[in-house]
Amino acid sequence: MIVADRKNVREIRAMIQNHQRVLLVGCGTCVTVCLAGGEREVGILGSALRMALRLAGRDQVIVDQVTIERQCEDAFIDALAPRVGEYDAICSLACGAGVQALAERFPNTPVYPGVNTQFIGILESQGVWTEKCAACGNCRLGQFVGICPITRCAKRQFNGPCGGSRDGRCEVSPELDCAWQLIYDRAKALNKLDELEAVVPPLDWSTGLDGGPRKVVREDQCIAGLGPNA
Amino acid sequence: MEDEPLILAFCCHYCAYAAADLAGSMRLQYPSNVRVLRLPCTGKLEVNYLLTAFEHGIDGVLVAGCLEGGCHFLEGNLRARKRVERAKVFLEEIGLEPERLEMFNLSSAEGPRFAKIVGIMSQRLAKLGKSPLRPDCQTVHQNIQAMTDQADAALAGAKHDCCRS
Ligand code: SF4
Ligand code: SF4
Numbered sequence: 001m002i003v004a005d006r007k008n009v010r011e012i013r014a015m016i017q018n019h020q021r022v023l024l025v026g027c028g029t030c031v032t033v034c035l036a037g038g039e040r041e042v043g044i045l046g047s048a049l050r051m052a053l054r055l056a057g058r059d060q061v062i063v064d065q066v067t068i069e070r071q072c073e074d075a076f077i078d079a080l081a082p083r084v085g086e087y088d089a090i091c092s093l094a095c096g097a098g099v100q101a102l103a104e105r106f107p108n109t110p111v112y113p114g115v116n117t118q119f120i121g122i123l124e125s126q127g128v129w130t131e132k133c134a135a136c137g138n139c140r141l142g143q144f145v146g147i148c149p150i151t152r153c154a155k156r157q158f159n160g161p162c163g164g165s166r167d168g169r170c171e172v173s174p175e176l177d178c179a180w181q182l183i184y185d186r187a188k189a190l191n192k193l194d195e196l197e198a199v200v201p202p203l204d205w206s207t208g209l210d211g212g213p214r215k216v217v218r219e220d221q222c223i224a225g226l227g228p229n230a
Numbered sequence: 231m232e233d234e235p236l237i238l239a240f241c242c243h244y245c246a247y248a249a250a251d252l253a254g255s256m257r258l259q260y261p262s263n264v265r266v267l268r269l270p271c272t273g274k275l276e277v278n279y280l281l282t283a284f285e286h287g288i289d290g291v292l293v294a295g296c297l298e299g300g301c302h303f304l305e306g307n308l309r310a311r312k313r314v315e316r317a318k319v320f321l322e323e324i325g326l327e328p329e330r331l332e333m334f335n336l337s338s339a340e341g342p343r344f345a346k347i348v349g350i351m352s353q354r355l356a357k358l359g360k361s362p363l364r365p366d367c368q369t370v371h372q373n374i375q376a377m378t379d380q381a382d383a384a385l386a387g388a389k390h391d392c393c394r395s
């Protein structure tokens with residue numbers, strides 16, 4: 001899932017400082033699961049922001065809140081559309097994709113981000129999320145026994161470990177597991193150590209972000225006659 | 231009464247609520263400006279409960295759970311303490327004194343300690359003064375009553391909506 005965490009209330013207050021009617025919009029998908037922007041967090045931010053504004057002498061500013069199922073899909077934004085005209089700004093607690101989806105849908109309403117989108121990751125333990133994938137567009141996990149060196153090795157080495165691996169820890173921080181130690185240990189357990197003998201060529205980064213925003217098109221799923229630009 | 235700071239006490243059913251009862255049975259004197267709101271466990275507490283209370287104009291909030299290690303649900307009181315700490319961060323960010331919120335631990339047998347805790351918070355709030363978010367006193371009382379009714383309804387198994395906008 002996409003993992004995000006909250007922004008300081010002061011930062012959000014500063015972003016909306018020129019607005020009088022603000023709608024906080026939560027998202028019921030990834031950011032609900034990572035406890036950053038679901039219904040409860042929107043409620044918390046709503047309370048906090050209203051209090052902050054009152055304490056700053058801006059009692060007249062209206063802050064309302066609503067949470068929709070998913071912000072990164074236009075069909076779900078329909079549920080929100082009838083209300084948007086009542087507000088002069090939106091603060092979205094979805095990931096950056098959700099924020100931009102609202103901005104595209106509502107060209108006349110300023111949209112501000114209410115969380116900091118962090119990474120694609122997993123729930124490591126209750127309350128702890130860790131990064132696992134950098135969305136390189138050309139997944140190599142098959143060559144690394146299911147452990148991503150792009151994301152989890154500080155140097156993104158395809159032929160590790162580097163000389164800084166110590167007792168299973170990365171030289172960058174004793175808090176970090178050395179990804180290459182993890183790869184080695186798992187390959188050994190799977191009896192696949194010989195596969196690590198091969199020198200892995202560099203990743204073809206043409207699938208990465210450097211060429212601008214990427215697009216996935218499924219012609220067979222596009223609406224007939226309208227194609228990918230529907 | 232009008233000028234006294236109002237304290238909302240989120241009390242665990244298994245300890246602080248019983249201790250408050252005991253303090254009453256023992257005829258102990260403690261400040262009358264506290265309103266007790268019973269929770270099945272302080273682990274039920276979420277940051278939004280605490281912020282909603284302050285938004286309604288309550289001057290101070292105390293959370294009273296079982297002694298550490300003594301929670302009926304093992305670690306509800308430890309979670310509550312973390313949530314109280316997180317709510318304090320929010321209070322600091324919005325510009326309200328975090329000291330208006332505090333977590334205490336006690337057992338059901340400690341009626342006198344309940345009275346003492348209320349005294350500590352009451353004194354602290356007397357120094358801090360009324361919340362700058364406070365509407366008129368009657369409205370605060372009505373808000374507390376509404377929150378208490380909703381909490382009771384929730385405890386009785388009904389669906390509650392006290393934390394929704
Ligand atoms: S190799 Fe690329 S797609 Fe696969 S996990 Fe790593 S970053 Fe993600
Ligand atoms: S110590 Fe391990 S994880 Fe850290 S940079 Fe070197 S190979 Fe990568």
